[in-house]
Structure formats: structure tokens, C-alpha cells
Amino acid sequence: MSGQTLTDRIAAAQYSVTGSAVARAVCKATTHEVMGPKKKHLDYLIQATNETNVNIPQMADTLFERATNSSWVVVFKALVTTHHLMVHGNERFIQYLASRNTLFNLSNFLDKSGSHGYDMSTFIRRYSRYLNEKAFSYRQMAFDFARVKKGADGVMRTMAPEKLLKSMPILQGQIDALLEFDVHPNELTNGVINAAFMLLFKDLIKLFACYNDGVINLLEKFFEMKKGQCKDALEIYKRFLTRMTRVSEFLKVAE
Template identity: 75%
Template sequence: MSGQSITDRIAAAQHSMTGSAISKAVCKATTHEVSAPKKKHLDYLMHCTNELSVSIPHLADTLIERTSNQSWVVVFKTLITTHHLMMYGNERFIQYLASRSTLFNLNNFIDKGALQGYNMSTYIRRYSRYLNERAMSYRLVAVDFTKMKRGIDGVMRTMSTEKLMKTLPIIQNQLDALLDFEASSNELTNGVINGAFMLLFKDSIRIFAAYNEGVINLLEKYFDMKKHQCKEALEIYKRFLTRMTKLSEFLKVAEQVGIDQVDIPDLSQAPSSLLQALEQHLASLEGKKSKELSTVNRYFTLKQFIRVTGFTK
């Protein structure tokens, strides 16, 4: 299928007659054409999020209503458009999405009547769950992890222990939802799913950067924590190591589909000596016999972790 369908043209014409520029732009961004939404339509909608005269609820609701379409192409492109506006639109767009009790309800979506319908429906369900989780994360912490200030004086590096313990699991959940997309390079077979994957790739880098900085902050505080905090922090760190492995697999797919290696960070594994140091310290707090590392060794082990896992993309 190529080009706009007759249905697309009729819908656009109807919106022109009723004077709904937003609805017309959404319709044009989410046609039946098997390609990513056109830049000019995304740019227009992004501009709309910055206009105070534009109703953000109307824009968001129009997109959400568009996902009731039975075509996998239309629904997938609607999700891409929504994701694009979350990333590049005015913050009040994601604020509104986060305020809704429900966002996308596509867990049972399936297009049985089109070529690639079954396969693409699987990724629509996964993608919608990620966007739901992205909005939920914003609701819980009132910040977009992909846009927060980074660096030694950034949000995650300066966060208190208590807030860090609450925030890191939220980042973990969002990253999990993203990595659950699980598309291999062989399954990125058209412009629509490729468009979604590119946005997910960009999010993955930014989310992990914030996640990584939060874990560095956590580890810097670890040896001064109380026993119950150390136990919780150790579990957070172990889950972090698992997600590093999953992210590495995701980035391999990005490399296979031609994303420039310059844009793909090298995720070297943290030294095993760090995990041993954390476990030994917790064991000592619990009164178990363990070989406690010296303060100097702790310092250099942590510095090694920061060197191999830290990146600024």
C-alpha cells in the first residue's frame, strides 16, 4: 500500500470543512501509507503544542481516538506521532497525558486483515505499553527522564538517598517497558516500525544516561547507608547490571539496522570487584564474616565503575 488511501483523503477533506486544523494534521500524519509520519505534519503538531491558543486536551484526545482505527498502519503511526510530541513538543503535552487516568488501551489490538498485520500488531501492543509507562513515570516524579539535567551537578547525581531509592525503580520500569519492544533487525521491515524504533533508540540512550548517573550516586552513598538501605541499594544495583545486558542487546540491533556507531555508546561491564565489595559490606553490617575491603580499594573500585559505565550522550 502506498500513498494516501481514499479514506485518508475523505477524512482530511471533512476536517478541512469543519475547520479542525488539528484533526486534519493528525489525519495527515497518520495515513495508511506504510512509512513514518511526514516531518512537515509532525513539525506542525509540535508547533501547536507551543501555542497557548491550542487546546492540548483536544490534540491529545484526537490522537488517542485515532488509535481506535482498525489498521495497524494508522495506529502505529499515531503512537509514533504521540511519542514524537512527548519528546519534542511543549512539556504541557506530556503533562496532560500523565494526568489522564488511562492513555492507550491497546493490549488486545490486532489487525487480521492486512499484510504484516499480525506481526506489526505485536509491536503496537508493546509500543503502547511503553508510552503508557513513559506517561506514568512523569506522573510519579513530575520530570521527564530523557530531558533532565545531567552531569556531576545534574538531577540524579545530586538526589538524596531517600528520593533516589524511590526514583531509580521508576526509571527501571520505564527502561524495562522500552526494552520489551524486542524487535530484531529482521523484523524492522518497513518505514513505520523503523520510525518507532528510532524514537525508542533515542529514548533508551537518554533514559540509561539518567539511570547510570543515579546508580553512580547510589554507590557513592552506599558505604554510609544503614543496613536496610544497603540491602535495597544492592538489589537496585543487581537489577541495573541485568538491564545493562538487555540494553546492550538492544543497541546491537540498532547497529545492525545502520544507526551510526558514533551515536551508540559502548556499555562496558562494571568490574566484578565492585559487586563483591557491596556484598561484603552488607555482610559485615549483618554480622556475617566477610573480608572487608579497605576504604582505598572501595574508592578505586567505584572510580573504575564510573569510568567504564559513564557516558554523556
């Protein structure tokens, strides 16, 4: 028997009547079942972001609406689904999120329906902050650090010093917001938080590769910089060293 509640079925049925297949898929991805969003619903939504006739703002609004639910399960799954689409969907999805003035307003979210609700609410507040930061850094950079080319001829490695000095603090801000999720292995107790953690883990590996490329570029161009720029570059390098420990601690959780 399915773990969907009557509320889940009614919500999905409402969208069936109004004819919005995308909204129905969002509802099905964000049911009260304590498990990560089902792959078939995520795949459907990814495909939808590539269809020119699909209304991206409407899709995002349905996700934001699900994130106003009182249940930690529904809210957490709405965040996981949004993150999944930011990573795997057509770039116009993250572009739209970046163009909005407000995204997730969950800094006071609290599900009081049990001890599990209290525990998970903490991670929901942290996770929503990271997703807001991810969209904000896209707005500032006009690209997603996790999606750009890495390595010797990558974006951060070939960036001009002036732009690099402006970009690195933005990247650092995104990495900091991710590290603040701060989960321990014994707290990965259900399929929903596990799905969120896996997306964060993969983002961190890509973000850190960018960060590393940026630092290499800074060090290579250090002696070509003006005095003020050198000071900024040293500050960025110092912050990089302190974050290395925190990054390795976060990655250890996945072992």
C-alpha cells in the same frame, strides 16, 4: 500519486470543514501510507504544542481516536506521532498525558488483514505499553527522565538517597517497558516500525544515562545509608547489572 486512501482524504476533509487545523494535521500524520509520519506534519504539531491557544486535550483525543482504527498502519503512526510530541513537543503535552487516567488501551490490538498486520500488531501492543509507562513515570516523578540534565551535576546524580531509592525503580520500570519492544533487525521491515524504533533508541540512550547517574550516586552515598536503604540500594545495583546486557543487545539492533 499519493498513497493516501479515500478514507484518509475524507477524514482530513472533515476536519477542514470543522476548522480544526491541528486535527487535520493529526489525520495527515496518521494516514494509511506505509511510511513514518511526514516531518512537515510532525513539525506543525510540535509548533502547535507551543501555542497557548491550542487545545492540548483535544489534540491528544484526536491521536487516541486515530489509535482506535482497525489498520495497524494508522494505529502505529498515531503512537509514533504521540511519542514524537512527548519527546519534542512542549512539556505541557506530556504533562496532559500524565494527568489522564487512561491512555492507550491496545493490549488486545490485532490487525488480521494479512501476515504483516499480525506481525506489526505485536509491536503495537508493546509500544503502547511503553508510552503508557513513559506517561506514568512522568506522573510519579513530575519530570521526564529523558529530558532532565545528566552528568556530574545532573538530577539523578545530585538526588538525595531517600528520593533516589524511590526514583530508581520507576526509571527501571520505564527501561524495562522499552526493552520489551524486543525487535530484531530483520523485523524492521517498513518506515513505520523504523520511525518507532529510532524514537525508542534515542529514549533508551537518555534513560540509560540517567540510570547510570543514579547508580553512581547510590554507590557514592552507600556508606551514609541506613541498613534498610543499603539493602534496597544493593537490589537496585543487581538489577542494573542484569539490564546492562539487555540494553546493549537492544542498541546493537541499530548498528
